[in-house]
Amino acid sequence: MLRMTNISKRYGATEVLREVALEVRSGEVMALMGENGAGKSTLVKILAGIEPADAGTIEIAGEPVTIRSPRHSQAAGVAYVAQELSIVESLSVAENVFLGDTDAGLFRSPRSLSTKARPFLLKVGLEQVDPLELAENLSVAERQLVEIARLLSRKARIAILDEPTAALSDAEILRVKGAVRTLADNGCAVIYVTHRMAEVFELSTRVTVLRNGRSFPSIETASLTVDTLIEHMLGRKLEQMFPARATRMGESVVELDQCIGHGLLAPISLSVRRGEILALAGQVGSGANAVLRMLAGVLPVASGTMKLRGAAFAPHSIADSIAAKVAYCSDDRKRDGIFAVRSVPENLSAPALDRVSRLQMISPVMESRHTRGIAELFGIDLAYLTRLAGNLSGGNQQKVALGKWLGIEPDVLLVEEPTRGVDVGARAEIYRHLRSLAERGLTVIFASSDTQEVLGLADQIATFYHGRMVRVVSAESSTPESIVRDVIHPTLAA
Amino acid sequence: MKVSSRSADLLGRLGLMLIVYLVFALHLPSYYSPAGVAALLDSAVLSGLVALGVALTMIAGEMDLSVGSLAALAGILAVKLFPIGVFPSIIVVVLVCAAIGALQGWLIHRIGINSMIFTVGTLIAFRGIALLVSGEKTQLVPLEDIAATDILIGKFGIFSVLSLALFAAAALIFAFTRWTLWGREIFAIGGGRSESRAAGVPIRRPIMIAFALSAALAGLAGALLSLKAGSASPLSYDSLLLEAVAACLIGGISLKGGKGSIVGVLIGLFCIRFLVTGIAALGAPFWAQSLATGLLLIIVIVAEAIFAAAAGRFRLAMRRPAPIIKVPA
């Protein structure tokens, strides 16, 4: 039904996909697997018309097709459930089911739409939801199910589901699985992107693995075990990019006691020492980021207590946590990590304007000293200091986004996905700098879905699955396999 | 559930309107005499028609600021076209304006520019064109033909031809936004631009339709009022925009797009009309009327923003985590 060949895509200097091939037959469920950053989402976005490919061909039912927009893709019979939701909150559930569907006719009444939507909602187990209800009143899980209902309502030849279960509970996942089976039984070619092993083995007929932007020939699921599949995903990474682990650690700096916040289903208790690097390992929706956001003052703590340097710590805003020498770097660098249209020195001094100004005036001498200090600590090439931050490569942007926090001399650095969109060379450098900062007494807590990074950089690893902390282990006693199991399939890990 | 909370929101705004009405009705007999009510309805036609159009662009997550100048231009054109007949002239003007609006929408989508910035430019450009076309002189319907425009001052009880036109336009726009795919698309792209795009909604169509309708309604308002008066000045309607925007915002059209209803616009419209007419009837000078409109608008948008922020914080705090289940082990 679908044949994608030689698909290539790069974002700036980073090559995301390199001559990737994917082939799916009617009536089968093809699982698309790979570590974060392997290129799965990019590949399906190309097929869905959301991202253009740089090169490659797409054939559907033997016909070559050009897909340049979501509408082209839909016209070719592709339906897509995105990882980021595409539910319009201010519309009703029924309207969201038929959003973008022009076959439903020009005239539509809320009633008729709702009658038409009901069978599809039933199929995904949303029979208790009123189709006239506004989507903003639905939980994240229910919205995800509405998207799947939308997919069912389209007469699609090819269905793409990009991590449809990341935010769902077990009971809801059962419904998604049922819907996917129905799709395949009706002759649809299903591409199923997931991180959850159990779903792969239950649903898929074949698996295509992506690794570092390259694809490998598909494998029959029946011929795989959990272990062999994990091996395929990890491959053999030869680069020695990680620095040595901590030699000495101080007293406990950050403590969480039975903390719960939005995104967590069970209370978390953790303790992190001075000079320690703690990894929070987990996939999207696992709750790992929630822990960082509570500490940063972005997410309110619903219950439980946090302590910083032995004293109670309850930040209400980022400014609070900065004042307490806790720095936070989110995973969306473009959105809130850098000032793309300003120069690198201006970026680096932004959180520490006090330290570079005298009598309310910025001192060029102090700013330049400040900038050079950070540049040295974080390995930013001095030649870049005259550039705008937006003109740097992803790796250097990340160095700027992280490095700017050194200016406030933080005690704790909270980082989400420290090397997302960063090339291999810059990665190794960032790891080295983070480690050397930890050696000087900085406590680093980072959330990551990259197993190698978690294992290589951290001293301790807390694994997260589905809004719960699975356990805390020392990095030394862990293997890639044990971590991957914990974060994608904890049932077998016990 | 939220549907009912939206009705509650509308009811609250209706309440505000009734309070304003009652406050003035206690002092002014003209607020309940048939002639007075008819005059109130007539006074709402101009800003009402324009507000309906502005509401559509706001719901689409955009904003058309050029309506006042366009209405003035439409008035000039309608009077100039008067020799071809009252209704043909109105129809031609509305069509021309719709085409101008569609072009604006197309350009805004094509360039990808903030529509408020773009229409500030056209706001002054249209005014300039109105001055150019009119030779900076008030255009008059020839005195000997003025009888032909009498059809626009016909009355049916408390309704005039003009106020009926307002309600007819409101009903049509209401039906359009509620029961047609194209109308719902306007709500969709305003509520979530990227979500709609991902779901396959063609973004250009609703933008063009919203701007075309906004311009057409502004044109209709300018043409009707100018022909009724028998004259059109190129400098008229410069306070129209504020009143139209105020009607939308007081009526609950969200500044962020995607939310609001045509019924709300009418409520907001009469809220302002009751206030402004009342102040005028009590003898306040003209500038007091716009002062009152501006103050009311500031109070409403600031109060609403503060309320929304508080409600958001409340919702986040109330968001209970799901019941604690043991990890399957």
Added chain:
Amino acid sequence: MSIMTDVSPSAARRRSVPRFVWVIAAIVALYLVAGVITPSFATFDNMLVIVRAASITGIVAIGMSYVTISGNLFALSAAALGAFLAVIFALAVGHLGFAAGLAATLLVAILAGMAQGLSISVVGNPIITTLAFSTVFRGLAALFSGNSIVRIDSDIALALGTGRPLGVPTQSWAFIALALVSWALIRRARLGRLLVLSGANPQTAIASGLNVRLATVVAFVALSVGVAIMAVFTVSQFSQAKADLFAGYDFDYIAAVLVGGIALRGGQGSPLQAALGAILIALLQNFMLLNGFTAGLRMTVVGGLVLLATGAFHLLQRRLR
């Protein structure tokens, strides 16, 4: 750095021509063309007229550039606020004397700026909010003046309004001083940096612990102070104020900022660009007036220029991104 606005990697390498060079080129070209076409253009008296007009527009345009740089697009309330402040100044000078009048005007201006800035930081839509404020200011101007002309009789004011130290009008001295001070503030002051960073990316600014709300308030206070200076000079020059002063001038201020090439997305550009833009607009307006262009034509030309400048700079920026 404050003037370099391009964001492409190639531009960073090749050092493309900064926008202000284009504006200066346009000013020189317009001056030469106008001088050749219209003999009365290049006379001394007319130069004085142009310089005064450019200075008055420029003072407000510089204030407006704070708003644009801080990421709040622009204000539609500057002209109305000018009328209100003019009335306040005229009344205060009449009752309290010149110095107290000046102080009262500045105080009211700062309060008006804070009210607008705070409202906008809550509502988040500067254009609609300032549109509402403009009617309020206009109404207040009519209220305080009783909607009639308020005359003043102050020698200090007259000297301030019509004096020409070293042959240059006082307005122009103020314009030049304000341009230089603003340039230094945006470039070197901590507060200026706060404005620039908040405009460049408000989310990153908040995530860096900066007070974006303060930046908005400061920007609108700066604009209001600029407007107050204009109002004081205008009242002083003509010894009178009334509620419909400056009507229709808002677009000249906005046009100056846009034609000067300050990016509307915020976080880029310098007050000097607004100053240059104001000079260009004043030259253009004067040239059109001398050639008997009608009000409609002048308005259409300025409107077209605004559309062209926004569209072109917008497309340029998008392509370079």
